Amino acid sequence: MSAPLLEVRGLGKRFGGFSALSDVSLRAGRGERLGIIGPNGSGKTTLINCISGSLRNDTGSIAFDGREVTRLPAHRRTRLGIARSFQIPRPFASMSLAENVAVPLEYVTHRGSLHLADVRGEALGILGEMGLAAKADALAGTLSQVELRKLELARALASRPSLLILDEVMAGLSALEVDEMLAIVLRVNERGVTVIMIEHIMRAIMRFSERVVCLDAGQILAEGSPAEVAADASVRRVYLGA
Amino acid sequence: MAGAAATVLAALLLTRMVENEYVFFAGYVVLQFVVLATAWNILGGYAGYVNFGSGAFFAVGAYTSVALIQAFQAPLLVQVVAAATVTGAMGFLVGALTLRLRGIFFSIATVAIAVICETVVINWSFVGGARGIAILQPDTPVGFASYNRMLFVAMTGFAVLAVGLARFVEISWIGRGLRAIRDSEEAAESVGVPTLRLKLAAATLSGALMGVAGAPFPLYMSFIEPVSAFSLNYAVSALAMPLIGGTASWLGPVIGAVLLGTVQQVVTVTISSELNVLVVGLVLVVYVVAAPQGILGLARRLSRREGAGR
Numbered sequence: 001m002s003a004p005l006l007e008v009r010g011l012g013k014r015f016g017g018f019s020a021l022s023d024v025s026l027r028a029g030r031g032e033r034l035g036i037i038g039p040n041g042s043g044k045t046t047l048i049n050c051i052s053g054s055l056r057n058d059t060g061s062i063a064f065d066g067r068e069v070t071r072l073p074a075h076r077r078t079r080l081g082i083a084r085s086f087q088i089p090r091p092f093a094s095m096s097l098a099e100n101v102a103v104p105l106e107y108v109t110h111r112g113s114l115h116l117a118d119v120r121g122e123a124l125g126i127l128g129e130m131g132l133a134a135k136a137d138a139l140a141g142t143l144s145q146v147e148l149r150k151l152e153l154a155r156a157l158a159s160r161p162s163l164l165i166l167d168e169v170m171a172g173l174s175a176l177e178v179d180e181m182l183a184i185v186l187r188v189n190e191r192g193v194t195v196i197m198i199e200h201i202m203r204a205i206m207r208f209s210e211r212v213v214c215l216d217a218g219q220i221l222a223e224g225s226p227a228e229v230a231a232d233a234s235v236r237r238v239y240l241g242a
Numbered sequence: 243m244a245g246a247a248a249t250v251l252a253a254l255l256l257t258r259m260v261e262n263e264y265v266f267f268a269g270y271v272v273l274q275f276v277v278l279a280t281a282w283n284i285l286g287g288y289a290g291y292v293n294f295g296s297g298a299f300f301a302v303g304a305y306t307s308v309a310l311i312q313a314f315q316a317p318l319l320v321q322v323v324a325a326a327t328v329t330g331a332m333g334f335l336v337g338a339l340t341l342r343l344r345g346i347f348f349s350i351a352t353v354a355i356a357v358i359c360e361t362v363v364i365n366w367s368f369v370g371g372a373r374g375i376a377i378l379q380p381d382t383p384v385g386f387a388s389y390n391r392m393l394f395v396a397m398t399g400f401a402v403l404a405v406g407l408a409r410f411v412e413i414s415w416i417g418r419g420l421r422a423i424r425d426s427e428e429a430a431e432s433v434g435v436p437t438l439r440l441k442l443a444a445a446t447l448s449g450a451l452m453g454v455a456g457a458p459f460p461l462y463m464s465f466i467e468p469v470s471a472f473s474l475n476y477a478v479s480a481l482a483m484p485l486i487g488g489t490a491s492w493l494g495p496v497i498g499a500v501l502l503g504t505v506q507q508v509v510t511v512t513i514s515s516e517l518n519v520l521v522v523g524l525v526l527v528v529y530v531v532a533a534p535q536g537i538l539g540l541a542r543r544l545s546r547r548e549g550a551g552r
Binding site for chain 2: 115
């Protein structure tokens with residue numbers, strides 16, 4: 001087996017006296033679709049904050065593409081190929097959609113391009129894939145919920161990642177919108193991008209994932225195929241309390 | 243580029259055509275505020291990090307000139323370059339200490355730096371200490387009717403330089419990075435923006451330009467003392483002018499500085515010089531309530547409404 005794209009070993013993170021993550025180890029192969037589930041407060045978002053570099057882990061290490069990235073700031077990890085979306089969308093609200101997407105294009109994909117015009121065409125292309133082309137010049141602050149989620153995705157994809165981490169990118173969407181979003185993410189994966197998806201919508205995560213990891217209280221509770229994890233007694237207990 | 247050259251040329255022509263010396267005396271102050279407000283806006287407007295200590299940067303620029311004049315009668319250009327270097331370094335240092343943290347820590351530090359700098363100057367007799375110091379203007383340069391007319395043209399040049407730099411920052415990838423920081427620092431970092439490095443660069447450039455605004459001040463006034471050099475008026479104006487004009491674009495600080503600077507000059511002449519800060523405060527309150535996006539924002543809103551009405 002070739003080396004995994006992402007290898008997390010013994011990750012630990014504390015907030016004061018609260019242990020958000022303890023001894024979490026995780027791998028994601030090239031092109032894999034990995035789902036992460038777990039009850040609220042189980043440490044899912046903390047885990048991806050540590051992987052993407054928004055938070056610094058206290059113990060353990062993170063290797064990406066064969067390289068140790070544990071100490072790198074988030075923007076360096078993005079340049080190496082780790083992109084993420086935020087659970088609560090964080091658009092650059094005072095900028096147009098095209099400019100939102102232009103930022104990663106200018107800072108990662110085409111560093112050194114001096115004019116917005118140089119990357120605008122590519123920005124419009126990415127927005128087009130999300131069905132947002134018509135709104136390219138609207139301010140990001142004026143978007144609806146589903147549009148904001150798509151913009152998060154567009155902005156993450158603009159850095160041309162090899163690993164895409166999605167933090168509840170479908171939360172609050174209608175069933176139809178979930179299907180639409182799922183189709184977009186599957187298309188991205190078909191191009192060879194590894195996708196880690198955190199989601200509460202079971203229908204989506206079970207359909208999407210090749211492998212599922214269940215977190216509870218900062219530790220890995222179960223891991224396996226969607227069917228295995230869904231059938232796992234301990235997973236059923238934390239989810240259903242039965 | 244053409245606009246920049248035309249502005250300086252117009253200033254030069256003005257010194258030939260206008261008799262009244264006061265025009266240049268007052269015009270210099272307005273231009274100095276254009277530089278100061280533009281400098282503030284690079285960090286405060288684009289990136290959203292508010293500097294409350296612009297007065298300190300201005301005064302340190304001025305006192306750098308005083309020290310160099312005292313030491314070896316340094317010419318104006320040397321004073322300006324040295325002042326920019328010192329206050330640029332000051333901006334970098336305050337930034338390096340506080341910009342790792344988000345939010346208000348930088349602002350608090352800028353208040354502290356103002357107090358520290360003023361204390362240092364008050365106790366440094368080489369530059370006049372608390373008593374202040376008289377500075378002799380050199381001989382009037384050939385081709386100018388007075389030294390202040392030359393300073394007026396020089397300050398026009400600095401204003402054009404400052405606005406040009408701000409405009410470059412604004413429309414380039416640097417500006418989009420800074421605005422991304424203001425909108426969401428975590429998201430900016432996550433799409434590859436080196437937030438700390440960008441904030442430090444902006445703090446350095448902003449600080450350096452504030453020093454440029456202050457550097458010719460001793461020669462212009464022929465006298466300088468700490469209380470007026472560190473006056474609250476500079477700190478308040480530097481932030482009020484961009485807010486009034488609009489922080490989103492390089493044009494905002496220019497509009498704000500010309501408008502408020504002119505009003506201040508008129509008030510100084512017609513009512514009293516003590517009323518300056520009060521006027522700035524009142525205008526600021528009115529604008530924050532009535533036009534939170536400044537004059538530019540107001541204009542944009544009105545034009546949009548008109549467009550929608552058709």
